[in-house]
Amino acid sequence: xxxxxxxxxxxxxxxxxxxxxxxxxxxxxxxxxxxxxxxxxxxxxxxxxxxxxxxxxxxxxxxxxxxxxxxxxxxxxxxxxxxxxxxxxxxxxxxxxxxxxxxxxxxxxxxx
Amino acid sequence: xxxxxxxxxxxxxxxxxxxxxxxxxxxxxxxxxxxxxxxxxxxxxxxxxxxxxxxxxxxxxxxxxxxxxxxxxxxxxxxxxxxxxxxxxxxxxxxxxxxxxxxxxxxxxxxxxx
Numbered sequence: 001x002x003x004x005x006x007x008x009x010x011x012x013x014x015x016x017x018x019x020x021x022x023x024x025x026x027x028x029x030x031x032x033x034x035x036x037x038x039x040x041x042x043x044x045x046x047x048x049x050x051x052x053x054x055x056x057x058x059x060x061x062x063x064x065x066x067x068x069x070x071x072x073x074x075x076x077x078x079x080x081x082x083x084x085x086x087x088x089x090x091x092x093x094x095x096x097x098x099x100x101x102x103x104x105x106x107x108x109x110x111x112x
Numbered sequence: 113x114x115x116x117x118x119x120x121x122x123x124x125x126x127x128x129x130x131x132x133x134x135x136x137x138x139x140x141x142x143x144x145x146x147x148x149x150x151x152x153x154x155x156x157x158x159x160x161x162x163x164x165x166x167x168x169x170x171x172x173x174x175x176x177x178x179x180x181x182x183x184x185x186x187x188x189x190x191x192x193x194x195x196x197x198x199x200x201x202x203x204x205x206x207x208x209x210x211x212x213x214x215x216x217x218x219x220x221x222x223x224x225x226x
Contacts, residue, residue, distance in 0.1 A: 001173075039212055041157075048206055048216035049157065060214065092157055096212040100172045101159040 002026050002095055006104035014112045019080040021107045023093035028073045030097070037096035040069055040078045043106075044089040052091075053078065085111050114139040116207050116217035124201075124224050130194040134207030134217060141165065141183055145211035146190045148181060150203040151219075158203075162211045163190055170211075197224045 003026040013019045029036045040053040051060040053069035056076060066081040080087055088111045093104040120132035134146070148160040161171035163181045171179050175194065183190040194201060202224045208216040 037212060041213075048219050049213075050216070051214045054212065054214075094157075094159075094212070099170065100174075101212065103157040103159070106156050 001100065002029075002098045002102045004093055004095055004102050004104035006091075006093060006107050008107060009105065010108045010110070012110045012112055013080075013083045015085060016082050019083050019087075019109060021078045021091050021093075021109075023071075023076045023078070023104050025074045025076075025095055027098065029076075029095050030073060036072065038069075038071065038076050039094045039096065040067075041092045041094065042087070042089050043092065044086075047089075049092060083109075083111060087111065114209055114215050116209065116215065118205060118207050118217045118220035120205075120220060120222070122221060122223060124197055124222060125226055126198055126224055127196055130192070130197050130201060130222055130224070132192045132205055132207075132220060132222070134190050134192075136188050136190070136209075139209070140185075141188050141190055142185055144209060146181075146183070147208045147210060147213050148192045149206045149208060149213060149216075151206070152200075152203045160192065160194075160205075164211075199224050 005024045007022045036056050038056045041049040043049040052063050057069045068079050090106045090108050092106050115137045117135045124130045145162045145164050147162040163169045178195045180193040204219040204221050206219045
């Protein structure tokens with residue numbers, strides 16, 4: 001099974017500053033169809049996760065453009081260009097290239 | 113926009129079967145895929161499985177021997193059954209749209225305890 005490893009596990013960010021989260025997979029996530037099925041979710045306190053990014057770099061409906069995803073193969077990054085107070089929560093990456101789907105352990109983002 | 117609502121008992125006895133239903137509004141379950149995911153208290157997310165519009169299912173191997181996902185198109189619902197539960201199955205259970213979840217329900221907390 002694929003292991004997804006996120007770093008850091010926690011992050012404290014000043015509003016207006018950038019933030020970056022890394023997600024590494026134990027195997028390449030490039031599918032034979034040429035797509036890479038890597039997703040990013042944000043779980044705000046007391047809420048279900050919400051999809052931010054699909055297939056590495058595509059923002060989901062309604063997601064602000066301060067969120068961006070990048071990467072390939074086994075290394076992926078979620079960047080927030082200018083953190084806002086509403087961005088606090090736990091961020092998860094998830095791979096859907098290999099069976100079974102697997103989530104990273106989560107990165108808790110705190111706003112100073 | 114699609115909305116999902118989980119329902120079912122909040123307390124299940126050990127060794128019994130956990131049964132949850134997800135009611136979908138704003139879209140038909142005769143399209144796409146529909147997933148279940150769970151989250152133990154203060155822990156991360158675990159993918160349970162999904163069902164397709166044609167009834168095809170995939171399950172996490174760690175749960176495969178105990179899990180069944182089914183659908184009822186007449187009610188626009190899909191369901192989760194997890195048998196022989198233990199305290200380790202205590203979690204928030206979420207239903208979601210898509211094989212790779214996009215829209216999520218609010219979740220329902222299930223506690224396994226005598």
